[in-house]
Amino acid sequence: MTTEPKTKTFTPARPIWCAGCGDFAVRGVLEKSLENMGIPPHKFMFLAGIGCSGTIQNNIKCYGYHSLHGRVLPTSIGAKLANPDLTVVAAGGDGDGFAIGAGHLVHTFKSNPSITYIVMNNSNYGLTKGQASPTSPTGYRDNAETGMDSILLGLSFPSTTFLARGFSGNAAQLESLMMAALEHTEAGRGFAFLEVLSPCVTYYDTHREWRAKVYNINEEEGFDPTDRANAFKRVLELKEEKRIPIGLIFKGENTALEKLIVNENETYPALQEIGHTGHRAEYDKFIKAYLG
Ligand SMILES: Cc1ncc(C[n+]2csc(CCOP(=O)(O)OP(=O)(O)O)c2C)c(N)n1
Ligand code: SF4
Numbered sequence: 001m002t003t004e005p006k007t008k009t010f011t012p013a014r015p016i017w018c019a020g021c022g023d024f025a026v027r028g029v030l031e032k033s034l035e036n037m038g039i040p041p042h043k044f045m046f047l048a049g050i051g052c053s054g055t056i057q058n059n060i061k062c063y064g065y066h067s068l069h070g071r072v073l074p075t076s077i078g079a080k081l082a083n084p085d086l087t088v089v090a091a092g093g094d095g096d097g098f099a100i101g102a103g104h105l106v107h108t109f110k111s112n113p114s115i116t117y118i119v120m121n122n123s124n125y126g127l128t129k130g131q132a133s134p135t136s137p138t139g140y141r142d143n144a145e146t147g148m149d150s151i152l153l154g155l156s157f158p159s160t161t162f163l164a165r166g167f168s169g170n171a172a173q174l175e176s177l178m179m180a181a182l183e184h185t186e187a188g189r190g191f192a193f194l195e196v197l198s199p200c201v202t203y204y205d206t207h208r209e210w211r212a213k214v215y216n217i218n219e220e221e222g223f224d225p226t227d228r229a230n231a232f233k234r235v236l237e238l239k240e241e242k243r244i245p246i247g248l249i250f251k252g253e254n255t256a257l258e259k260l261i262v263n264e265n266e267t268y269p270a271l272q273e274i275g276h277t278g279h280r281a282e283y284d285k286f287i288k289a290y291l292g
């Protein structure tokens with residue numbers, strides 16, 4: 001006789017990305033890194049924003065949450081503060097994170113919660129057919145603005161603790177960066193920001209251009225990722241030389257948000273009894289006091 005399983009498990013969906021999309025590599029590397037780290041699905045919460053990149057959380061076996069466009073960071077911080085024992089990873093695109101969600105990114109750089117944030121940067125809005133994003137260069141589809149650099153933005157906050165950039169075309173390096181990001185958050189050291197250059201082969205195929213321009217800053221003799229001022233200087237210089245620095249660009253120390261906010265001696269909010277029966281006596285006391 002077969003017994004029914006007591007719990008239902010979620011079967012990941014098949015990706016709906018175009019063949020050749022850089023996001024496939026990001027998914028593969030994340031899955032491998034979670035396995036290497038021994039993080040089981042029931043302790044892993046994966047949240048994503050809206051965009052082609054945002055569908056990534058449908059494709060990994062874990063607890064997943066598809067947030068509103070641009071709101072993946074506050075939602076992920078909420079999950080981490082509700083249960084700091086969870087490994088929380090947020091993901092999304094350059095539009096989601098650097099346009100509509102830019103304000104949240106600024107505040108996450110400031111507050112330093114121990115979550116990993118993966119931004120799949122393809123320098124356009126892939127899902128809505130290729131409009132210019134904050135990282136698109138001048139001239140892309142008549143874009144009159146200058147593209148932003150998220151690593152320089154992150155370096156400008158004294159509170160940041162982990163800033164890295166990978167390339168989907170270099171899976172080995174991306175895996176070491178992903179592992180380093182997860183180790184950073186697992187150790188409760190704060191916010192791990194990982195931008196991944198992830199070309200959109202359908203609307204803006206930058207694969208060859210980016211392959212020719214990427215520069216592994218960690219292979220540079222004497223480069224010290226704990227030196228914020230030098231990291232800022234080198235990223236600016238490399239940009240002027242039309243190179244794109246990749247690697248672990250900055251690593252620092254700062255108290256993580258959950259350590260400042262969550263009381264470790266109390267039951268974490270997500271684990272507290274929320275059914276009305278558990279609070280009936282307090283509720284009755286409150287109503288009695290209110291009615292006099
Ligand atoms: C509030 C809101 N505004 C606009 C949209 C339309 N929209 C969906 S995805 C997207 C941009 C996606 O770009 P990006 O974050 O770079 O993801 P990609 O598809 O490139 O991976 C936009 C503008 C939306 N879904 N919700
Ligand atoms: S449209 Fe671009 S970003 Fe979206 S799945 Fe296709 S290649 Fe990837």
Ligand SMILES: [Mg+2]
Binds near residue numbers: 123124
């Ligand atoms: Mg994009």
